[in-house]
Amino acid sequence: MSAILIVEQVLNGLQFGVMLFLMAAGLTLIFGVMGLINLAHGSLYMVGAFVAATVAGLTGSFLLALAAAMAAAAMAGAVIEMTVIRRLYHTDHLDQVLATFALILIFSEGTRAIFGSFPLYLDAPALLSGPVTLPLGIEYPRYRLALIAAGLLVALGLWLLIAKTRIGIQIRAGKNDREMIAALGVDIRTLYTFVFALGAALAGLAGALVGAIQSVQVGMGEPVLILAFVVIVIGGIGSIKGAFVGALIVGLTDTLGGIFLPEFFKLFMEPASATQIGASLSSMAIYLLMAAVLIWRPTGLYGVRA
Amino acid sequence: MVNAALVAALVGVPLWAHVAGEPFTITLATRAVIFALAAVGLNLALGLGGLVSLGHAVFFGIGGYAMGILAFHAQNYLPMFPETLAIEGTKSMPVIWLVAVIASALAALVIGLLSLRTAGVYFIMITLAFGQMFYYFTISWSAYGGEDGLSIWVRNGFPGLNTLDPIQFYGLCFTLLCGALWLSHRIARSPFGLMLNAARQVPHRVETVGLDGQRAKLVVFVISGAITGLAGALFADLNRFVSPTMFSWHMSGEIMIFVILGGVARLFGPVAGAVLFVAMEHVLGDLSDYWHIYLGALLLGIVLFARGGVVGLLAGRAKSHD
Numbered sequence: 001m002s003a004i005l006i007v008e009q010v011l012n013g014l015q016f017g018v019m020l021f022l023m024a025a026g027l028t029l030i031f032g033v034m035g036l037i038n039l040a041h042g043s044l045y046m047v048g049a050f051v052a053a054t055v056a057g058l059t060g061s062f063l064l065a066l067a068a069a070m071a072a073a074a075m076a077g078a079v080i081e082m083t084v085i086r087r088l089y090h091t092d093h094l095d096q097v098l099a100t101f102a103l104i105l106i107f108s109e110g111t112r113a114i115f116g117s118f119p120l121y122l123d124a125p126a127l128l129s130g131p132v133t134l135p136l137g138i139e140y141p142r143y144r145l146a147l148i149a150a151g152l153l154v155a156l157g158l159w160l161l162i163a164k165t166r167i168g169i170q171i172r173a174g175k176n177d178r179e180m181i182a183a184l185g186v187d188i189r190t191l192y193t194f195v196f197a198l199g200a201a202l203a204g205l206a207g208a209l210v211g212a213i214q215s216v217q218v219g220m221g222e223p224v225l226i227l228a229f230v231v232i233v234i235g236g237i238g239s240i241k242g243a244f245v246g247a248l249i250v251g252l253t254d255t256l257g258g259i260f261l262p263e264f265f266k267l268f269m270e271p272a273s274a275t276q277i278g279a280s281l282s283s284m285a286i287y288l289l290m291a292a293v294l295i296w297r298p299t300g301l302y303g304v305r306a
Numbered sequence: 307m308v309n310a311a312l313v314a315a316l317v318g319v320p321l322w323a324h325v326a327g328e329p330f331t332i333t334l335a336t337r338a339v340i341f342a343l344a345a346v347g348l349n350l351a352l353g354l355g356g357l358v359s360l361g362h363a364v365f366f367g368i369g370g371y372a373m374g375i376l377a378f379h380a381q382n383y384l385p386m387f388p389e390t391l392a393i394e395g396t397k398s399m400p401v402i403w404l405v406a407v408i409a410s411a412l413a414a415l416v417i418g419l420l421s422l423r424t425a426g427v428y429f430i431m432i433t434l435a436f437g438q439m440f441y442y443f444t445i446s447w448s449a450y451g452g453e454d455g456l457s458i459w460v461r462n463g464f465p466g467l468n469t470l471d472p473i474q475f476y477g478l479c480f481t482l483l484c485g486a487l488w489l490s491h492r493i494a495r496s497p498f499g500l501m502l503n504a505a506r507q508v509p510h511r512v513e514t515v516g517l518d519g520q521r522a523k524l525v526v527f528v529i530s531g532a533i534t535g536l537a538g539a540l541f542a543d544l545n546r547f548v549s550p551t552m553f554s555w556h557m558s559g560e561i562m563i564f565v566i567l568g569g570v571a572r573l574f575g576p577v578a579g580a581v582l583f584v585a586m587e588h589v590l591g592d593l594s595d596y597w598h599i600y601l602g603a604l605l606l607g608i609v610l611f612a613r614g615g616v617v618g619l620l621a622g623r624a625k626s627h628d
Binding site: 031037084087088091093094095097098099101102103104105106108109110112113222226229230232233237276279280283284287288290291294295298299300 | 442562601609
């Protein structure tokens with residue numbers, strides 16, 4: 001177990017974490033402002049990946065593909081917000097779960113009907129392909145490093161948007177007291193559509209970025225969606241800061257657990273069963289972590305105490 | 307009326323199929339009845355306890371694996387825990403059912419104890435996470451097939467019956483469903499059920515009167531999990547196959563769909579929902595490969611426009627219990 005391997009795995013964990021943050025930020029924003037759980041968020045991630053793969057295939061431009069992915073996901077988000085989601089704000093969580101589960105079925109099967117069941121592939125741009133040499137002589141894929149940077153930039157931009165701009169003030173006010181800001185003359189319906197489309201665009205961006213290191217296929221959004229739920233539950237639902245911290249914790253736990261748990265069990269067990277137990281435990285690690293956090297703080301790390 | 311028609315169909319259609327020699331129809335009906343049993347279990351937690359559990363596939367899967375593991379050891383003549391206990395596997399349904407019920411009740415007790423510390427969205431998320439935990443655990447558990455699952459060669463036996471005959475196996479499943487319906491009817495009408503109703507609607511008042519609403523919710527969650535676990539064991543026996551997909555969150559979502567399609571907190575709601583789902587799966591599945599689109603559209607329609615589900619639409623929504 002060398003230092004190089006550890007650094008590499010930490011970077012992998014960070015990369016996974018910031019991508020989870022892009023998903024979790026939208027989910028937690030939508031829940032915080034509108035009080036809605038959106039299971040269909042993973043479908044917007046999938047939309048982003050499919051549009052990016054298609055546009056990149058047609059034009060050969062990765063940047064254009066990213067822009068198209070964000071625009072398409074934002075549009076899909078705005079459309080479902082105006083047709084379906086809007087009717088769910090005042091219903092209970094059960095109805096929200098079911099209606100957005102129905103949206104998943106429609107999105108997944110619709111995508112399968114259009115693109116077929118075979119995965120698409122999206123290549124990382126030539127500029128970002130190949131390894132980069134970090135200090136200490138560590139070689140690391142340039143694209144993954146770019147993902148970390150992109151994720152951190154988006155996190156910074158989101159923080160600036162929420163903390164420094166007028167629309168950010170409205171979003172924060174909407175979290176605290178929606179009747180009051182409506183009374184003050186803010187068009188709450190447009191604000192809700194904007195927040196939903198913003199969350200959708202972030203999901204679409206994540207889908208497009210990850211699409212270049214994984215295959216683009218139907219159902220790709222769901223594992224990520226569930227991890228993003230774990231992230232926002234750990235961080236505290238509604239808190240962007242919680243989503244950021246939670247995403248990094250989950251990304252690192254999942255990546256490092258897969259490497260180190262089997263090694264850890266090998267210290268005092270025979271290798272075959274140590275690998276077995278380590279693999280089982282590491283696949284469950286983040287859920288165990290989430291259960292532990294909820295037992296310790298039932299509303300998450302940065303959640304508002306009920 | 308709706309209920310009587312439903313029971314008549316569940317008795318009549320398989321009997322007709324038996325006489326007409328259409329075993330596939332009986333298998334479809336068996337599938338519907340088993341799903342209905344799982345949904346009756348969830349309906350206790352969801353309708354009566356107000357617990358939106360998006361993790362009931364855990365109990366369905368535990369029931370399935372209880373059957374899979376016991377039958378696997380029996381068919382391979384391998385005892386379990388060879389060094390210490392050396393328990394033989396079994397091919398006997400009553401024993402398997404008992405193990406499935408106890409195992410899923412224990413799991414429900416632990417999951418319920420942890421999850422009930424939270425409420426609302428957090429409860430939905432934590433039950434979902436427990437589901438995923440079991441899902442990934444079974445995928446990596448290579449001793450029992452891992453991702454490929456376990457195949458059982460011959461359906462398990464029930465004393466005095468030939469379970470390989472579709473109509474006899476259907477009869478068993480139907481009897482169990484009737485038992486579960488009777489049980490949930492009794493629970494809903496009992497003082498315990500009334501207290502749960504109250505705890506769901508006005509939790510503070512129940513506490514003020516000196517009743518422990520949280521404990522009642524835990525108890526109903528355990529009963530609910532046990533019934534869904536029993537359905538899992540039957541489902542595994544129907545397919546003679548168990549795999550991690552029984553634990554997947556799509557399964558949890560589907561069990562919830564059965565309840566909602568039919569109507570939450572209605573005694574026969576889950577039965578109507580499961581029958582409708584299997585019928586749609588069969589009819590629409592023949593028409594189009596993409597039948598989930600229609601299922602999704604129907605579900606959206608019910609959530610947005612027909613809150614009481616199918617039974618609510620047909621029987622009117624005034625009564626909260628049939």
